[in-house]
Amino acid sequence: MPEYLIVITAGVLAGTLSRIILLRSDYRQYPGYPHGYMSHLLLGFIASALGAVAVPAVMAPEYTAVTFLALAVQQFREIRNMERRTLESLERTELIKRGLDYIEGIARTFEARNYLVMATAFATSLATQFGGLPAGGVVAVITILLSRNLMSGEILGNICDVVPARLSFDGPTLMVDEIGLINVGLKDMREDILKNGIAVKIKPKDGNARSIIHDMGQRKAIAFTAAVILGSKKDVDIPEYTPLVRKNPHTGEAGLYIMPVERDMEQLIAAVKLTPVLESASSKPLLAGSSIRKAKKKVD
């Protein structure tokens, strides 16, 4: 077998393998169908082929071949659009909505994963070119592990404490501990909610976490994850059963109420903790301190 073929094959194999591994880890975000898996695997294969071909092309030397990479980037941006469109059109008939922020996050993740695949393939074929197959294998393992661990993202459990809370009514207002959620008019409904609903309180550990909980898209994502894992009794004609997250404006703590199919507090806490911190919600106001002080000095 000619050398360049070995290089390309090594890169393509490593890239495709990394796509398969990354695809497995996103069960919570996107319960896919065989067709969905198929199209993502194929796109991953193409991405890794593009990454792997770059090295022999430069060695050839065919420098213009590198412009293919630009084409690939264009192509993968299209993947983001595709994912977004699919999820948005599904959202319309969804009883409990993911929210646009969550969808955007998922779409962006799918795009970024293809870049990771391309980088894995590129690094592997580079190592194979100069160090032979053993070196290629080592680099492949390292890059796959790196892309898996670096891209797993933060979860809510890292930044917030989640504790069981008590549901009650203050007049018609549904309360999770001291946080008022919504006005429930019908008396039967109130009794039903007290009997079958459960609630938790989400306590941010610091200012950064507080600003993340403050984000409405993040709160929707929390309610969505809880509803996916515990099930929800909501139907079109029972809007009262919509899972809700509202915050205490003074402390920044948030209360979640849900009418679950499985009334299991431990599961609910686990579900809330497992919710990914959305990229669009993530902010670090505590780190802004130094630059604000600098700006202030300039003004003074």
Next chain:
Amino acid sequence: MQGEISNILAVISLNKELVSGGAPIFFARDEEELEKIAGYLSKILDAMVHDLGNGSYVVVRH
């Protein structure tokens, strides 16, 4: 409920003097009838019943 407009679809009241205006208004004779009408309207309109605390309920779609 984020960024979407909520609409008052109906008002149900015990007191004729307290309510008037744009949305359809239903009057009930007593507390029990009030609950019943509100419950039916909620199912018919796929909307939520809110208690205003003065013997009036509003049906709102969020």
